[in-house]
Amino acid sequence: MSSTEDDGFAAFVAARGTSLLRVAYLACGDEGEAEDLLQTALERTYQNWDRVRYDDPEPYIRRVIVNTSISRARRRAILRIIPMHTPPELPVRETDVDLRHVLMDTLRALPPRQRAVVVLRYWEDLSETQTAEVLGCSAGTVKSQASKALAKLRLASGGESVKGVIRNVHA
Structure with missing residues (x-):
């Protein structure tokens, strides 16, 4: 790759890296693993930069993050070492902070595909078509x-409308 292409990749990472790290964190629920997911996605994107730089590379990276997260979760499931986060039976509803904790714990407990849909649809605000x-x-x-994920989140939040809360959790 030429230094101009390297500079373009570096500029893209500098501009979108924080947002992509947030997607990775929400996809897996672990800060260290999120950094690994993003690093993997950036490596794959760099290898294919000639092809993806002319289009919008962000959807490509998101897809790599989500697919890698799902693959790792499946591998852990096969090895039976998935950490289980269970939401409290009755969520503490004194403050928004408590609701955020309950929602984040419930989000981490969702199956990887459902978690990916929630992250892309409601945190990243992608349309159904873009998410698909x-x-x-x-x-x-x-x-x-x-629908399935929101039902689980709604149950954990005590029946509150969770779409708006989800969008505000990362604010």
């Missing part, structure tokens, strides 16, 4: 996975 494109599935799958 990133995940490599149909819009109907995105809708059903979002």
Whole structure:
């Protein structure tokens, strides 16, 4: 790769790195693993930079992050070492901070595909079509996975509307 292409990649990472790290963290729920996910995604993107730089490279990186997160979760499931986070039976509702903790714990407990849908749809504010494109599935799958995930989040939050809370959790 030429130094001009290297500079373009470096500028892209500098501009979007924080947002992509947030996506990685929300996809896996662990800060250290999020950094590893992002590093993997950036390595793969760098290897294919000639191809993806002319389009918008961000959806490509998001897809790598989500797919890698799902693959790692499956491997852990096979090895039976998935950390289990259980939401409290009755969430403490004194402050928004408590609700945020409950939602984050519940988000971490969601299956990887449902967690990816919630992160992309509501944190990254992608449309159903964009989310389906990133995940490599149909819009109907995105809708059903979002519905199941939101039902679990709603149950953990004591029945509150969680879409708005989700969007405000990272604020």
